[in-house]
Structures are given as C-alpha cells and as structure tokens.
Amino acid sequence: MSKNKHIGSDFDVFLAEQGELEEATAIAVKRVIAWQIEQAMQTTGVNKSALAKRMHTSRTVVDRMLDATDTGLTLETMTRAATALGFRVRVDLVAA
Template sequence: MNQHIGSDFDDFLANEGFAEEVSAAALKRVIAWQLEQAMKEQKVSKKALAERMKTSRTAVDRALDQSDPGMTLATLASAARALGQRVEVRLVPEVCSRQP
C-alpha cells in the first residue's frame, strides 16, 4: 500500500525531508521576481542597481538568479533599499493540514 495516498504534497515534502529546501527555493524565486519587477518599473539596470548597492554586477546577477539560494538577508536588504523598498521578515504559525 502506498504510504502517501491521502496525504498532501506538503506532507510528502515534510516526510521526505525536503520541505524547508523547497520552501526556501520558492521564497528565493519570489524575491528575485519582485526585485526584477521593481527594477523594470523604475527602469533600473543591473549596472545601476550594483552602483546603488555599492557592489558588483556579479553580485546583482546572483541576487536575481532564481535558482541560486545563496542570497543573504543583508544582500536582500541592500537591493531593496537601492530600489526604495524595505524588507519585512516575519514568522507565521505553521498550518496543520491534517484533520483531527
């Protein structure tokens, strides 16, 4: 019998030990997309963003690379500030998907 029948995908990821990794990757994709959108709206090039952040164009490329999970909070805050944004990080209660 398949142990995963009746469970949802989040349960599967948690059981396999991938939940945090997948969640972090998804968050990185969203953040990179938001940075790109802000850059487009403000017509800011990667070079200009790097200058505003006082960093290299390579660092900006890494920050915008949706598959690179290595963005630090400091880099994120610097990029956001350079685009007139601010970062909000908060903890939220985990929603239990199982019914009693």
C-alpha cells in the same frame, strides 16, 4: 483501498517525509524574492548594472541575487537592493 500512502495527503507532508521540505521552501522563497526584485527593477527602470552601482557592489552579486536557485541571499544584500530601488524589506514568520 489504495496502496499509495500519499494519495490524499498534503504535498508538504510528502516533502517532509522525503527530507526535502526545508530545501524546497528555501527555493520557493528565493524565487519569490528574485521575482519581486525584478519587478521593482522594471517599475523603477533600473537595470542590473545600475542596481549594482547603487548597491556599491558588482554585477555578479546582482546576478546571484536574481538567480532563483541560489538560496544564499543574505538579509543585508536584500535590504541594500530594496533600498537602492526605493523599497523596504518586510519579513514575517508564520506558524507552521
């Protein structure tokens, strides 16, 4: 019998036991959002400066929005970016 209690367990369970599940989830979600915005920018041929202009904001805000580790993105900023790129935001809550 193994002495490691985590062998065979779920990684989410491990993160929860360490008190790091919420932070890890937030970072993972932000990485996906940043990637999706970058993909939309490439698809539409819009660079960071043009996106900032379309959003009526600064390039610094766009840089923070695209920073995969900055989890402080607001729904308002995300929606403004999506609209500026010709997309819309859809948010789903799913059972844990």
